[in-house]
Amino acid sequence: MKQANKKAFRNDWTQSEVVSLMTKPFNDLIFEAQEVHRTYFDPNIIQLSTLMNIKTGGCPEDCAYCPQSAHYNTDINPGKLLALESVLAQARAAQEKGATRFCMGAAWRQPKQRDLETVMAMVAAVKNMGLQTCVTLGMLQESQAQDLKSAGLDYYNHNLDSSPEFYSKIISTRDYQERLDTLAFVRKAGINVCCGGIIGMGEGVRDRAGLLISLANMDVQPESVPINSLVRVAGTPLDKAEDIDPVEFVRVIACARIMMPTSNIRLSAGRSAMSEEMQALCFLAGANSIFYGEKLLTTDNPQLEADQKLFARLGIQSGHYQ
Ligand code: SAM
Ligand code: DTB
Ligand code: SF4
Numbered sequence: 001m002k003q004a005n006k007k008a009f010r011n012d013w014t015q016s017e018v019v020s021l022m023t024k025p026f027n028d029l030i031f032e033a034q035e036v037h038r039t040y041f042d043p044n045i046i047q048l049s050t051l052m053n054i055k056t057g058g059c060p061e062d063c064a065y066c067p068q069s070a071h072y073n074t075d076i077n078p079g080k081l082l083a084l085e086s087v088l089a090q091a092r093a094a095q096e097k098g099a100t101r102f103c104m105g106a107a108w109r110q111p112k113q114r115d116l117e118t119v120m121a122m123v124a125a126v127k128n129m130g131l132q133t134c135v136t137l138g139m140l141q142e143s144q145a146q147d148l149k150s151a152g153l154d155y156y157n158h159n160l161d162s163s164p165e166f167y168s169k170i171i172s173t174r175d176y177q178e179r180l181d182t183l184a185f186v187r188k189a190g191i192n193v194c195c196g197g198i199i200g201m202g203e204g205v206r207d208r209a210g211l212l213i214s215l216a217n218m219d220v221q222p223e224s225v226p227i228n229s230l231v232r233v234a235g236t237p238l239d240k241a242e243d244i245d246p247v248e249f250v251r252v253i254a255c256a257r258i259m260m261p262t263s264n265i266r267l268s269a270g271r272s273a274m275s276e277e278m279q280a281l282c283f284l285a286g287a288n289s290i291f292y293g294e295k296l297l298t299t300d301n302p303q304l305e306a307d308q309k310l311f312a313r314l315g316i317q318s319g320h321y322q
Contacts, residue, residue, distance in 0.1 A: 009261055011217040018209035022255050026247060030285055033254035036261045037286040045319040046283065046311070047101070047264060048292035049134065050094035054122065055081045055106035055115075056298065061138075063161075064170040065198055067233040067298050068107035074235035076298055081106065081115055084122055091126045094293060097304060098318050102126050103134035103157065105297050109174070110139040120151035127152040134194060134224075139174065139182045145189035155224060156186040157194040163210025166203045170238075183218075192223040196268065199252050200230035200244035208252050216259035224289070225256055225263045229270025231299045246278040250285050257286025264289045272300050276310050283314065292318075 021029065037043055057068045057078030067074040091102045104122060111119065116137070123133045135148065136157035148156065161167060164176045186193055197211045215222055229249055232239050256265045266289040267282045274282075291301055302310075311318065 009216075009221060010259075011219065011221070013213045013216050013259060015206060015209055015213060018213055018255060018259070019205055021258065022205055022209055022251050026251070029251060029254045030281075033257045033286045034284065036258050037288070040262050041288055042319075043283075044314075044316050045288065046316050047289040048099045048318050049101040049103050049266070049289060050090075050097075050099035050293040051103045051105060051291050051296050051301075052087065052090050052094075053107070053295075053297040054087055054104045054119070055079065055108065057107055059107035060109050061173045062171060064237040065201060065230055065233075066107075067236060069236070072235045072237070074233055078107075081118055084118070084125060087122050088125055088129075091129060091131060095129060095131055097292070099131070099292055100319075101132040101134055101155070103136065103155075103291075105136045105157075106138070107297075108138040110141075111137045111144065113144075116144055116147060120147060123148065123151040123153045127154070136194075139178055140185055142185045142188070145182075145185040145191060149189040149191050153191050155192045155194045157224075157226065158182050158186065159196050159198070159226065159228075160211060160214050161197045162201065162203055163207040164214065165210060166201070166207040170201055183222075187220060193218075193220075194224035194226060195222040196224075196226035196228065196256075196266070198228040198230050198269070199249055200241060200270070201238055202241055205248075209255075212252070212255055212259055215256075221260045221263055223263060224266060225260055226266040226268040227253055227256060227287070228268040229274065231269050231273070231296070233299065246274070246281070250278070250281045253282045253287050254285035266290065269296050269299070269301075271302055276313070279310060280314055283316065 057076040058070050059068045062071045067076050094102055127133045132154045134155035167176050265287045267287040
């Protein structure tokens, strides 16, 4: 981050205001986002995080977008929690390829204490390699957030996914407030918060605004905000969701940047289906982080060479801010 002074940002955004922001002339919106972005960040640096699925499938939750939910018939072979050694080998490979953060995901509603202890050992070992650590394990109890902090965890990812109103159309097994409670435990434990959502699930502009308001109006804004474009996976209820207009997606990124000026905005899932020009527009709108590596959790992400070529075309360097 260019400026060290973390002033208190607005956390009183209203829906009508954000809808107006999101729908204003595109050039004006992008200009405003660039101004904010350049105030706090080097516009030509993108941070790289690599994801690894440490426990695949069989999840009891019914998130309508998710290939790992046991409720849907998708092409996933459920597995057990992986062993420490295989995780460390992948973390090492990610580091060699230039990632600065290693994010481990588990398809759980919430971790069992015994499994949490295994994950804590993974966190400690990955951190010891000099990588930042992030995990996403579902809901946490307060003591579990503290345990993860004591293992050295840097970031916990737990998404709100959409507006409070739209959320209930896509998930019935866990409510919005439970997600907010987990986020509060993570914040209280002193772990950086990684929290964002998904665009392209059939939500409207008001829902997109509602998601960003839930994030930006937190007492402390999330340090990291992943904006995912829905990856439509065969067998999930959202398999046939309508295509999202790329311009509408870029508008969400620009609003996230304006509303959360010092957060890292991550252009997350869905890049494989995006043109390079669309990704360039997302970076112009203030996205300054991506998932780097050929797999997300279970779905494809661009090849490393494609990302390297894109960065070279755009004069972007990889790096990180903190
Ligand atoms: N089970 C944990 C949980 O849900 O908190 C952690 C893993 S979960 C896969 C992490 C996030 O990935 C979800 O909250 C969702 O935002 C995102 N995600 C999952 N499937 C997706 C898809 N098909 N397209 C885009 N994002 C997706
Ligand atoms: C997030 O917001 N996006 C990542 C990460 N957090 C864990 C996950 C994307 C998953 C896409 C579907 C899959 O690969 O299974
Ligand atoms: Fe389970 Fe997470 Fe997928 Fe929801 S998003 S079904 S909680 S793995």
